[in-house]
Amino acid sequence: MKKLLSFFVVAALYSLPLSAQSDRWQQRAKYEMNIDFDAQKHQYKGTQKLVYTNNSPDTLIKVFYHLYLNAFQPGSQMDVRSRTIADPDARVKDRISKLSPSEIGYEKILSLKQNGKPLKYQVVGTILEVTLADKILPKTQHTFDLQFEAQVPLQIRRTGRNNSEGIDYSMAQWYPKMCEYDYEGWHSNPYIAREFHGIWGDFDVKITLDASYVVAATGYLQNPDKIGYGYSKKDVKHKAGEKLTWHFVAPEVHDFVWAADPDYKHDVVKVDDKLALHFFYQGDSLSRVWKEMQPMAVQAFKIMNEKFGRYPYKQYSIIQGGDGGMEYPMATLITGRLTLPALVSVTVHESIHSWFQMILGTNESKYGWMDEGFTTYAQNIVMAELFPTKLDPQRGSTASYRSLVKSGLEEPLTTHADHFNTNRAYSVASYSKGAVFLNQLGYIIGKEKLETGMKRYFNEWKFKHPNPTDLKRIMEKESGLELDWYWENFVGTTKTIGYGIKEVVSIGGKTDVVLAREGQIPMPLDVVVSYKDGSQENFYIPLEIMRGEKSESLYSKTTLLADWGWTYPEYTFTIDKNLADIERIVIDPSQRMADINPDDNVYPSLPKELPRLKGEKVQ
Ligand SMILES: [Zn+2]
Structure with missing residues (x-):
């Protein structure tokens, strides 16, 4: 009961500023999912109840869901994009085209109902297009019940089974996820490799799988005493072949990730009374470097709390998995066989995404520079504190931006992430030019105003979808200066400064x-x-x-x-x-x-x- 109570208190606290601070409406989603996982076949069956609140002034006649796993099929838009772009991601290249039927990913919809009425729908690649039975009027709540089955693809990009370090399941983008409808309309972008945008809401997820697996996830585990595995002090014995149900609850997030491996070691380290970091990594061979990294991760959270605003959840998990480093709410999947500085760097980068995108939920497809760039900027600052240097921490970002300009490949920061002509133009624009943008903003308005402005941005826009103009207005109010010329030129064009x-x-x-x-x-x-x-x-x-x-x-x-x-x-x-x-x-x-x-x-x-x-x- 105590846990349930604290969840609602937390949820109430978090939802308060949504209406109090800005009058921009945003939709709301409440997911309840039950997953039965078959680790022999790498398949699972799921039920999903989604309570959807239309806070917009518009009447909706259709809705859309993302079915991300469908991207991992030969001939998908993601496959073809990867085989035709000038500089393909080495992790993807032509690998999707070579997946056999038992290696592909899929999400199949078995049934879908709105308020108990069966719905007509069509699967178009990675998007489920749904014609509604009942129009969704403004300020109304509708319930969608969905049954689905899915297959986990071989790990190609971010999600999948058996990653390069032998982690069994990295479960990102794994469930039918309602597309976001916001003041700019629907965002039903097909998944072709990068960037996400989701509805703010609450998740209640039950995952049932073989008891030999240790599960790490977004949210708070509700039944630790049944699970053991480091979640509770109790040593719980599980019988071989038995299935175990893991119950997680995540309030005020816009996505849910989980990972599972039988060899996960699980450490819990406190940042302070209100926040614990959870580390999941493969046993003994990695223990030394992961233990050395832990106090630095703690320090990184302390620096971020002080400089950019308090991390609002009680837990964050650093999970070995995925294919490099990818951010999710309350968790990250990172590859773990790294030297200490590299392991710290990726951990710091992904943790900082908790601020930029996971709490300040910019649409990263449209404004990748506001999450990757700002994360890189803060990462440069935090890393310079963890590994002291006399050099300018932002010098690498500036050099990388200059080299992109000189290459002639640069495209404006207003380009949608999916539509950049090259991976290089996308990544340098988002990561490096985005970091340069903030560093240079500090030059324009003054270092102190940038620091207080970033805290104000966090406080006024957390748990929402801030856009570039929202940030501009914060910085204008903070500095007393007009800044539209900077946004227009540095964000909207590839013009340069000299x-x-x-x-x-x-x-x-x-x-x-x-x-x-x-x-x-x-x-x-x-x-x-x-x-x-x-x-x-x-x-x-x-x-x-x-x-x-x-x-x-x-x-x-x-x-x-x-x-x-x-x-x-x-x-x-x-x-x-x-x-x-x-x-x-x-x-x-x-x-x-x-x-x-x-x-x-x-x-x-x-x-x-x-x-x-x-x-x-x-x-
Ligand atoms: Zn990043």
Whole structure:
């Protein structure tokens, strides 16, 4: 009873801000699933009761479900996409085309009813198209009862059986999942490899399978004393051949993942009184590196709680499985045979997705940069604390973005994840340019405003579907600046940033500095002048269209200059000192502005590298 009570208290607490903080409506789903799993055949039968609440002002005449496992069949859109894209994912390539009938994945619908009435439906690849018996009117609740059977595919991408490290079942995208309908309409995208969007709701899942398996999942286990396996202190003996039912409840999430393996070792480590991390990994050979990783994972959660907002659930599971690292609510599947820094890095990255996408539920198909990019940005910060370095933690993201620009393959961040022409353009845009976006936003509005803005973003948009404009409004309110020009250019286009010091001229005891805008995206400028007496002065040039100035405590002395109207190609300011007193002038020494060609940002210009002699070794 106590558990049940605490679930409802938690659910009530979580659902409160949904109506309180923003007036944008969102749909609600309550799933109850019962799964009977046959580990001999790698198949399962399931029943699903879905209580669907239409909070929209619209009347719905159709609904759609994702049937993700159908992607793992020869000739599927995912298979063909992988065989025709210029740079296929090495994990997929042509592997789907070679799956035999016993190795493919499928989800077959056996029956579907709405409020007890049988429904007409059609399976179109990975989408179930359903014609409703009863229209779903605004502000009404309807119940869908679905029976299905499914086969777990050989592990190709994210989900499946027998992954490369021998984990029996990595069960992601495994159940018929209602597509999200939001203020932008239906999102019934066929599954062709990447990115998800789901309805906020509650899951109650019972999984029955051979008692030799240890199960890890989203949510809280409801019957730990029957299960044992590290979930309770009691050592529970299970008979060979017996089946065991695992009962999980997950409040306020938009997906549910689970994994099962007979060899899982299960450790529980507390972050604090309110949060425990669960680790599932294959026994003794990995014990040393996984044990070494655990305190670092704890530390990562502490840093994230402090800098980006409190993780709201009581549990998070780091599960060996999948094919690299993939985030899910309250859990991640990661491959586990790694060196310590690599294992920590993937754990940190996936854990941070708890903030970006699992709590701040952006539609990652449309705005991948808001989850992968922001996760990468925070990962760079957390990793620099766990493995201290004097180097700029964001330098790798900036370098990777610059190299994509130079490759000519870049596409705008507004591109739907499925529609990028290459995997490289998608991944560098989402991961690296997304991280650069935030780092550079800190340059524009100031480091402190970015930090408080990110916390405000978390508090106002948790358990919802924030979009780029929602984030923009938060940052505008936080900084008092107009920021649409930054979103429009850096997100909506592939235009680039370029500034340079064109000329430095001595004029009667004073010095004129002529700056040139060489790129198409305008930016405010920090220009730091170092004098020969050892002092430094930052000349700050706001962009006129910001309608204000940043406040930032990065430099000891800052002189505010006149605004730069963005159409002017040049800007001149005067330093009240002799040219001979000036040691150096640098545009943006913090290097947070992603100038695509930073070579001309320094005066006097840095010596060009001497041409190397033939046969000379490069260090
Ligand atoms: Zn990620």
